Amino acid sequence: MPPDAPVSPVGPGAPAHERSRKARRRLRRDRRRSLGQPAGTVIADPAAAPTHIQAIWYDERQFHEQSHLDVPALRQLQKHSDVLWIDVAGLADTAAIKAIGESFGLHRLTLEDIVNLHQRPKVEVFDHYVFIVMKMLDATETGLTEQMSIIVGQDFLITFQERPGDCFDPTRARLRRDGGQLRGQGPDALAHALIDAVIDNFFPLLERYGEAIEDLEDAVVSAPAPALIERLHGIKRDLLEVRRSVWPTRELLNALIRDENPLIRDATKVYLRDCYDHAIQLMDIVETYREIASGLLDVYLSSMSAKLNEVMKILTIIATIFIPLSFFAGVWGMNFELMPELKWRYGYPAALGFMAIVAGLLVWFFKRRGWLEWERPANRPDP
CATH class of the missing domain: 1.20.58.340 (Magnesium transport protein CorA, transmembrane region)
Known part of the structure; x- marks a missing residue:
């Protein structure tokens, strides 16, 4: 996500207004697909990325990793793995998604929420798994954020991403390292590591927003120009999207910490409270930058009025x-x-x-x- 994009200096490669239009079109497509369909219908977006399945299974002594798997191979891994992490990138293959749901006993409403990409971040508790929906930064520069779903079970964890590319490489490196603390814990600890990576990945982006806002602040005072307004509106749109992603994440984390669930251990809830604190920090930064951006618009209008006078x-x-x-x-x-x-x-x-x-x-x-x-x-x- 380069900080020198032509319109929004800190967003991904596409200008902020184009990303916003694409997001609205995708939301309309998702809503039109669901109209008239029975609950639990799994219909993929025609523009969805091809599906790639990767699996990691490990315990304290051994670690295995394999890419480009199919559903029959996943069923074999269920039989002899201690902790199994299945990472599904791309949601075009609904047959594979349904097969994974059948193999792990996922509710059809869960599968529907996985492929419908306009979900609000939330957590839902079922009999034998916890379903978590989050927004994470898009590493492919197609949009600012993308939807990620996490299924936490007794001895498995499944992640569904819109497209390949994520911020989980440090987590995978921790799993590959012998003697790592994460290797000796269950799927709930792995879920915490993924959630923590998603939240912390917003901080570098907001730092670039802060630098861009400081540059705009100097430019608005010293040399106001109409082009600055377009950049300023692009930053405000991106900050609004980040706010929509982070604000409900606080409620999600609060539910995981507060509610009693045998799949989320008390030891893991201690670390989830740290994620909750990070989400609060993100919201404070986002709100501060939004106020500064709104104030810069008033400063620009005042500067232009003074210049005209x-x-x-x-x-x-x-x-x-x-x-x-x-x-x-x-x-x-x-x-x-x-x-x-x-x-x-x-x-x-x-x-x-x-x-x-x-x-x-x-x-x-x-x-x-x-x-x-x-x-x-x-x-x-x-x-």
């Missing part, structure tokens, strides 16, 4: 200087026969000199009153 003041002064000169030119341009100035040998240079003196006196008067000083914005002092 300066221009109008100069134009008014110039017009005021030429008003008496136009009067004298009109008087001497009437061409009456008995006007002695018209036939005087030095009348023309005398008229020009007189008008120059009048203009000079007006300039001196305006200068003395301080009306001819062009107010340049001072550089913002360092904090």
